[in-house]
Amino acid sequence: MILLWNKIERRLWGELVRDTRQTRFYPFIYCSYWHYLFHKSNSIANTTCYYSARPNPGAGIGHQIANWIAGYWFARQIGLKFAHMPFSTKKWDDFLGFGYGEPQVTDLKKQGYKIRKLPLFNEKNDKEVRLNKLIIQSYAGERVVFVAEQDQFYRDQFGVMADIQKKFYNAPTRKNDRLIYSPDNFNIAIHVRRGDIMADPTNPNLAMRYLSNDYFEKVLRQVIENIQTDKPVHIYFFSQGKPEDYPEFASYPNLHWCLDMDAQSSFLHFVYADLLITSKSSFSYKPALLNKGIKVCPKNFWHGYPNSKDWILVENDGTFDLTQLQKLS
Known part of the structure; x- marks a missing residue:
């Protein structure tokens, strides 16, 4: 009561x-x-x-x-x-x-x-x-x-x-953390926000948070083509739905679907990714603040980003400064 x-x-x-x-x-x-x-x-x-x-x-x-x-x-x-x-x-x-x-x-x-x-x-x-x-x-x-x-x-x-x-x-709870990443790989986490923003496409407050599958695929492709690492690249795809909802990513090797992972585990994996691709979402922006790797984020967002080389900002069309990523690799 x-x-x-x-x-x-x-x-x-x-x-x-x-x-x-x-x-x-x-x-x-x-x-x-x-x-x-x-x-x-x-x-x-x-x-x-x-x-x-x-x-x-x-x-x-x-x-x-x-x-x-x-x-x-x-x-x-x-x-x-x-x-x-x-x-x-x-x-x-x-x-x-x-x-x-x-x-x-x-x-x-x-x-x-x-x-x-x-x-x-x-x-x-x-x-x-x-x-x-x-x-x-x-x-x-x-x-x-x-x-x-x-x-x-x-x-x-x-x-x-x-x-x-x-x-x-x-x-103290860090001792309980469990990751599915392998330290032998270069682990990319990509957060594709769906869920709430798909509930009402006519709601302008939700529409401003939407980024298409094509946007994320374009960003991911440029990351993989320009990242320089001696480790095998593995991709962890965090979203809702089923793999068939994201046909643009079907051809990527070493792709791991994380569509049923709970919120806390997803948050943890965003924090510990070697490279994190965020959505227009506080749910991936906040772990990006904790992440010590590379962050690739939508430039048009309601919170600001630090002027730091490990933060790469992406235009609405999915393009970004490739040389910035190449210098980090």
């Missing part, structure tokens, strides 16, 4: 945020804003408060990781300590290991910390960013955990890449 009520409460609050976001009344729906109005910011350094973000419990794991990363990043930018809020399941929380060594919001609540939600802000909008900072500063000296509004956006998620790699590779 409690879980149902929490779900209803989140939905109603989300509707309120959506309906007021573009109005001048929006900040007034937050208790933290009212506190700021009656407790103007002072010059005391805010060293007692924490900042956090809740991984959206109704979203996929890629989306949830984006939420968590936003909290981690903005805590650093604002100058607050970070506090961890867990992912939707303990299995994912343990698997990722992001919370190890971080204060937990639940523990801070038990210690008497108040939870205060902050208004959404556009990270490029100085006025909105400043308002969040003023609200936070009005609580200087108090024991508060500030929680970003649900789905607070942070575009360039690679800003925390070194930190989350360290967390992931040092997580």
